[in-house]
Amino acid sequence: MTPPAFPARTALSANVNKVALLRNTRHLGIPSVTRAAALCLQAGAAGITVHPRPDARHIRADDVYEIADLLQAWPGREFNIEGNPFHNLMDFVRAVRPQQATFVPDGEGQFTSDHGWNLAADAARLAPLVAECHALGVRVSLFMDADPDAMPAARALGADRVELYTEPYAAAWGRPGQPEVLARFTAAARAAQDSGLGVNAGHDLNRDNLADFLRAVPGVLEVSIGHALIADALELGYEAAVKDYLRCIDAVHLL
Ligand SMILES: CC(=O)[C@@H](O)[C@H](O)COP(=O)(O)O
Numbered sequence: 040m041t042p043p044a045f046p047a048r049t050a051l052s053a054n055v056n057k058v059a060l061l062r063n064t065r066h067l068g069i070p071s072v073t074r075a076a077a078l079c080l081q082a083g084a085a086g087i088t089v090h091p092r093p094d095a096r097h098i099r100a101d102d103v104y105e106i107a108d109l110l111q112a113w114p115g116r117e118f119n120i121e122g123n124p125f126h127n128l129m130d131f132v133r134a135v136r137p138q139q140a141t142f143v144p145d146g147e148g149q150f151t152s153d154h155g156w157n158l159a160a161d162a163a164r165l166a167p168l169v170a171e172c173h174a175l176g177v178r179v180s181l182f183m184d185a186d187p188d189a190m191p192a193a194r195a196l197g198a199d200r201v202e203l204y205t206e207p208y209a210a211a212w213g214r215p216g217q218p219e220v221l222a223r224f225t226a227a228a229r230a231a232q233d234s235g236l237g238v239n240a241g242h243d244l245n246r247d248n249l250a251d252f253l254r255a256v257p258g259v260l261e262v263s264i265g266h267a268l269i270a271d272a273l274e275l276g277y278e279a280a281v282k283d284y285l286r287c288i289d290a291v292h293l294l
């Protein structure tokens with residue numbers, strides 16, 4: 040299995056969950072989730088990520104379908120739908136066939152995503168769902184902790200990529216333990232690539248910590264960023280915020 044080519048530039052996928060969270064606090068339809076996605080794409084985002092949780096606390100089914108329609112006008116940009124394939128994710132995959140489905144082992148009422156898959160427990164149940172995504176032409180990424188030893192099993196069940204859960208890195212950033220934590224992510228990424236997996240990354244990445252991560256972790260194909268990016272957009276606007284993140288990525292790749 041030839042490992043995926045290292046990217047000319049890490050793709051930025053803008054996660055618009057938090058626009059939906061604000062929209063849902065009134066029955067006025069504003070701020071528009073689809074307009075946020077369009078403005079992020081216009082600013083240069085390589086794609087859009089949503090996580091339609093079963094309780095619809097933020098992204099709702101209509102948002103998924105509207106963003107899928109929006110992306111028809113943006114050839115080459117990707118739709119990444121995240122969720123638990125044992126809950127509601129597969130319904131969306133079947134309905135809109137996104138470029139990528141990210142399998143996340145969240146519970147239905149979970150506060151936020153806070154761990155990767157336990158493949159010893161779940162690989163047998165995940166494999167047929169990965170195969171179904173492939174039959175629909177959808178790439179599969181597994182949300183994983185930075186554990187090098189887990190990467191062969193991720194590949195063995197058919198995943199195309201892993202998304203490294205980066206909150207532990209974000210929590211360590213700027214603190215004495217940062218190098219040791221980053222080393223674990225570097226090892227996990229290399230183990231994934233050696234297994235033939237592409238590497239994505241996400242959760243709590245921001246303008247401060249992104250470049251250090253990309254410098255230390257080789258060949259990251261995609262970062263999906265939402266909470267901090269939307270917080271920045273509240274201050275700067277979507278265009279300036281997205282372009283700031285693209286500058287962080289380019290600062291690494293254009294060295
Ligand atoms: C899987 C992950 O880390 C995030 O993409 C997730 O979408 C965060 O969910 P909330 O936006 O609901 O915190």
Ligand SMILES: NCC(=O)COP(=O)(O)O
Pocket residue numbers: 054088121202240241242243244263264265266267268
């Ligand atoms: N997969 C990570 C994602 O889409 C957004 O995570 P966050 O930036 O909101 O923490």
